[in-house]
Amino acid sequence: MGGVGVTFGDRVLLKDVTFSVEPRERWGIVGRNGSGKTTLLKLVMGELEPSAGSVVRPSGSKVQMMDQHRAFVGATTVWETASGPFAELLALEQSLEAQAHALAEAGDKVSDAMMDRYARDLERFQHEDGYSIAARVDAVLAGLGFDPEAARTQLVSTLSGGERGRLGLAQQLAAPADLMLLDEPTNHLDLDTTRWLEEYLQGLPCAVILISHDRALLDNVVDHMLHVENRTATPYEGSYSRFVELRSERRLAQQRAYEKQATAIAKEDEYIRRNLAGRHAQQAVGRRRRLSRLPRLGPPPGTEGTMAVRFEAKERGGDQVIVAEHVKIAFGERVLLDRFSTIVRRGEVIGLVGPNGTGKSTLLTAVTGGRALEDGRVRIPDSIRTGYYRQDLGEVPRDKSLFDVINDLRHSWTRGQVQGHLGKFGFSGDSVLRKASTLSGGELARMALAMLELEHANLLVFDEPTNHLDVESIEELEDAIGEFDGTVVLVSHDRALLRALVTRVWMLHDGRILDFPGTFGEWEQASAERAHAARVAAAEEAKVRELKERQKVRRAEEAQQEERSAKRESKQAVAAAEAKIAEIEARIAEIQTALADPDLYATPDGVRRSQQLGKELEAARRELDNAFLEWEKLV
Template identity: 65%
Template sequence: MTLVSLAGVAVRFGDRELLREVSFVVDRGERWGILGRNGSGKTTLINLIRGDLAPSSGTVVRAPRLRITVMDQYRDFGDAATVWEAAAGAFADLFALEHSLAEQAAGMAEVGDAVTPAMLERYDRDLHRFQREGGYEAAARVDAVLHGLGFDPDASRTRSLATLSGGERGRVALARQLAAPADLLLLDEPTNHLDLETTLWLEGYLRALDAAVLLITHDRALLEAFADHILHLEGRTAAVYAAGYSAFVTQRAERRLAAQRAYRQQASKIAKEEDYIRRNIAGQNSRQAVGRQKRLARLPRLGPPPGEDDVMAVRLEARERGGDQVLVAAGVRIAFGPRVLLDGFGATVRRGEVVGLVGANGAGKTTLLKVFTGERPPEAGTVRLPDSVTLAHYRQDLAQVPEEKTLFDAIADRRTRWTRGQVQGHLGRYGFPGDSVLRRCGTLSGGERARMALALMEL
């Protein structure tokens, strides 16, 4: 059964064409990996499929009553107070119906023989709906997903959302999406907050689903284990590969070689024809030259095949040489209410060292970074950065990217002495060439926002 089909889809923002002639069909049970460099239109494609964005041309057709879930739909936990309530958010109406059924049953038991046909009819109708929509399986489904993503289902029923770290909130949002009934799941980098164990669980869970899944990820191991189709966005269009990841890599290389060969052959043919026309247009073979000129004008020209993905030239260098010690922590305690994440932590980071923060989900890695940057005070202890230290912070939520400013102004406002050429050169190294620097930051895709955050961090 076809769930979604795109035919000849193009997306333009003003004069800027982001996607053109995109066509593919997603059937029930298929598992798609969506690949492409940052800014190639992956998130735009997701917005097209879910109906949040209309194509500039072409058609997007969805099956009637298609149930689509997207993780950002589930980051707002509404009135949920506990982890379990947040994860079970998609079943709120169903659980309310269950409560109503219990009240109806109690009411009928109380009146005994005075039960009316209308009361019985309502109870039967509501019970049938509860069964049809999976009411008896809903709680078990939520428990299974929470357990798979590293939460204790029983403890989750009383654990406050306020005690969660940033990574844990991301996993609860993923649990909320995975538990929700769906025909099509749209997953954008779902492993960002997962460790190896929970990533392996996710692989198995997705493979077992009857629903179709479209997955954006840079995790090659997950793609290898999960995908049976690949959609590769490149050169403002999309190529479909009815294959897993390894086969895609091979087939893409073969297609690239074939495209390069065809382009070179056509370029050589055009050069020979143009040379013949130039030599004979005014001579005795002018009729043949004119004929060739007309045929050449009608010839559809092949464009050069897209090159390999660009590599950003990131330079993270200290502007001034400071002291030997760049961060000193002593006796640091971090807690959320009664839950202690870290106690008695001490460390000294010296100039030139590269330190990795490693730990299980919810261990407090992001919270510790916030303590280092001064965004959050520790419950006890001290963190000291010498005055000579300049801090650059790449935030997980990319909140450092100013929505209303243009890319050019965001850099120029931070480097007031730079010339226009210096600002453009800096942005160019992060994949923003030419007039693209005049775009407003709020129009950037997820991948482009990440690159802009890096460009700002280097300043």
């Protein structure tokens, strides 16, 4: 992208934007809401043509960007939607199965054309790695919180808005790409799926451009940053943390250069003013001419349009802020929380975390009195004033102008005071007359914070406050909560925010809350150690199972060997018995032949010989009977 500018009518959105993305690089884009971050992605995709400059994309490169409308046209099940980018290959797989069946049925009548088509299609399927599609789609679905097996029958029409968002992300991540464009991918993710996404992006073989307000994600994934500010974009090399350092240094250098030039200009103006009508008038005119041609440096971008929030409690309140006793919360037949008891004390910042759908928002609503409990009770003393920032921003009345919203909360304020307060949150001029219904998500979030500041509460409850805010506004909110002299209950998937603020962690899972008495960073470390211990235990268990299986196999092999050996010995014994029988039968036949000879009885010696042969014949027959008995035992 070189010298790119974008204008809409008289409005200049971007100017002189220049950067290039190399293969396998990971770029993070940050900037205030409305500064043009998503417009940059549209330029890269080719959905928008620049008003100036050029965008060059290698021919044939595959660029993937999530469908923001999430229409999922042509797909009915979750798995079919996630595998949408592979629809052609999956159809080819079915065709190959049908061709193989046809070839088998044809037998000797198979034609060369049939074989050529099958070989050609099979080569293409293998070349495009068709056999890995199912495993790839399953892995992405599982990573984003779906059951891959159930996804094959689960209808897209049954999904919630958040689930559709995760499905759209799954469809994008599973698709083959040379460049992956991601616009706030963590908005519908919980902590576990965010960590999975982080690892997945780190392992992608393609380049990535990532718009995100998740500072931890940016810090762990990107190696380049693009800061959209003051209608242009400045590239930086390094992680998000390195970008923050370089940005501060750059702004300091800009401020010094601006102040130095301003001082020099002031001196020149003073000289020209004093000497324009005197004897040094000619020099003064020359200096004025040179000064008029001097390129003027502007001040570094300031805080215009950013948020300046500050939370101040009107009263200190008591030391016990929330007392919960045997609390039970259910949604229909499903129990979200059961038998929960705790005490929240003044000054604590509690981070409530857990997978999506476990009931975190429902718990906050119940704690703040907006929902009845199934059992137990929550007691908040009269000295505690609660301010509640809702995830759906429902506290902002959509049918009123911004001015009227604040004026209704502060009847005694002058018009200037109302406008001044709104100005702290980035609303100035005629924008204060806008209806709240016309605001973007980020603007609604700032309006909700403007209202929350006026509560002067000593208990602040936040439900995903960073969802619609840009990075700079999140940093302002983080500072405001950090300086707040009260108690905070915070639901968020923003790890940087949680690490900076939380002093106690509630982990909600399977209807129970694990109460961890430490910071979020300590909880992460403890969780990692538990996970490592579980992996080690699982590995040891697997080794034991493998050893037992090997022993079982070995015993079976030994038994088989013994059986084979016994069979061999039995076979040899049978053969020996049969040989003995044959030998005895031959001897009997020989004796019978001798006894049948008439000459044997012609002499007295012959008669005696016949008597001896008769005895031998009887003995041989008894021996033969015994031999047959032994043979029968063997067979």
